[in-house]
């Protein structure tokens with residue numbers, strides 16, 4: 001790791017979060033690329049590819065369910081974790097801290113809508 | 123009083139507080155669809171090494187700030203972070219203990235606020251303050267390179283006169299001049315009962331070691347010294363790229379105190395043996411606020427960061443971010459009158475002020491630990507034993523970590539340190555230390 005890099009390095013192919021596990025943090029990608037994969041008994045579905053600046057694991061900040069998908073490093077990836085407790089404490093003081101996460105989540109819903117529409121169109 | 127399309131904001135001072143305010147004012151204005159303009163007045167050139175291009179500080183970007191900024195979409199690059207920090211070493215006359223963070227993740231950044239110490243050439247890293255100013259510029263803020271010399275009112279609106287620049291009238295004036303500036307007087311003269319916070323002098327010095335020696339002797343750890351020295355509240359050495367920064371906080375630190383600190387065998391043993399005499403490449407004596415500010419706002423004027431409300435001793439840059447955010451949110455969503463700032467901005471400041479009261483207690487306890495050798499021994503033993511435990515159980519390590527790095531509110535630290543389990547373990551160690559021969563005594 002370069003001496004001034006923040007976060008933690010994951011090797012290519014390494015899981016950063018595992019579907020079904022409990023989670024109490026969000027991740028911000030500092031460098032590299034990850035894939036978000038929904039693991040199903042029969043087959044796995046790649047939901048998204050995320051890169052530097054993107055966030056994942058944000059759902060666990062707001063709901064107490066387990067991780068909804070697996071996130072795996074596609075290249076060597078450096079991510080920074082954001083703790084749930086500290087985050088919620090700050091959002092309580094400054095709700096505008098969640099604006100950017102809401103923006104990212106709404107971008108994701110928009111993409112989901114497109115995907116659903118495409119599926120229904122078939 | 124509101125900010126509307128075409129409103130103009132003057133931010134005096136382009137340190138962290140000024141840059142964060144400008145950045146978030148423009149970001150929030152864009153979200154709500156209001157078009158405002160922001161001028162930042164900043165005479166410093168952050169590309170010049172030495173004191174002229176530097177807002178003197180230890181340069182620790184706290185764990186909580188690193189996380190909040192990442193959440194805001196501001197990821198600090200390795201061209202600015204000189205060294206990422208994942209642990210600390212606690213030094214004292216009764217021993218040394220290494221403490222890792224439970225996550226084993228680099229979440230604290232060590233930076234140079236300016237372009238580096240006097241005489242450093244072609245440094246690989248850029249200035250932290252320069253980086254933030256550039257971010258604000260990228261959001262659309264104008265940077266005006268001039269020192270503000272006069273502030274007046276022009277029909278109820280603030281008017282700013284900077285050296286070599288034409289005077290301009292604004293809808294809102296934000297003071298972010300820090301605590302070392304003569305401009306504090308200009309704000310006091312504006313007649314809204316502002317009084318700059320009381321401050322005390324500190325000491326900072328940079329020592330050149332080179333990257334290899336730093337790796338060998340200091341690693342990626344912040345080094346904290348828990349020793350009985352009068353008037354010193356906190357002493358730390360923070361490794362950067364090619365230099366290490368010594369930081370002494372306390373009351374009226376003078377040359378004699380600095381010399382006796384540097385000559386202390388515990389401190390000397392941290393440096394390479396060939397550095398028998400420690401000569402700093404650069405040193406300064408900036409002030410730090412010790413008492414809360416009075417009335418840092420009025421109609422169309424507000425002060426933030428060090429000249430407004432800051433955190434006691436630790437995470438001043440984090441406090442700059444928090445107060446900057448509170449001002450931006452108030453100005454965009456509520457208004458810019460005295461009442462608006464009182465109701466919203468001041469509420470956010472009071473959270474910091476109240477937490478500082480807990481901070482006073484926490485630092486008082488640290489001062490007792492420093493003064494009593496057997497308590498020091500007990501704390502070190504308790505911390506040492508914890509290193510084999512799983513992350514969350516390392517109560518003393520985490521209390522010390524959060525106290526020294528500024529990563530959690532003081533109230534939270536105080537609460538954890540007053541839990542039964544914590545206290546009973548500490549009392550056991552103190553009792554042990556008392557019966558071990560040679561560990562009693564005041565120092």
Ligand SMILES: Cc1cc2nc3c(=O)[nH]c(=O)nc-3n(C[C@H](O)[C@H](O)[C@H](O)COP(=O)(O)OP(=O)(O)OC[C@H]3O[C@@H](n4cnc5c(N)ncnc54)[C@H](O)[C@@H]3O)c2cc1C
Nearest residue numbers: 135137138139179180181182270300303305427428438439
């Ligand atoms: C010894 C010491 C160690 C510290 N260590 C840390 C640490 O490790 N981590 C941390 O988070 N905090 C630390 N702090 C606190 C931190 O330095 C401050 O909280 C932080 O710099 C405050 O930012 P600011 O923008 O309010 O003020 P400043 O950083 O002081 O910036 C003020 C700016 O205003 C400009 N200015 C002044 N007058 C005028 C004028 N008339 N016209 C135009 N511009 C003007 C200045 O040039 C400057 O750029 C430390 C402080 C001290 C004293």
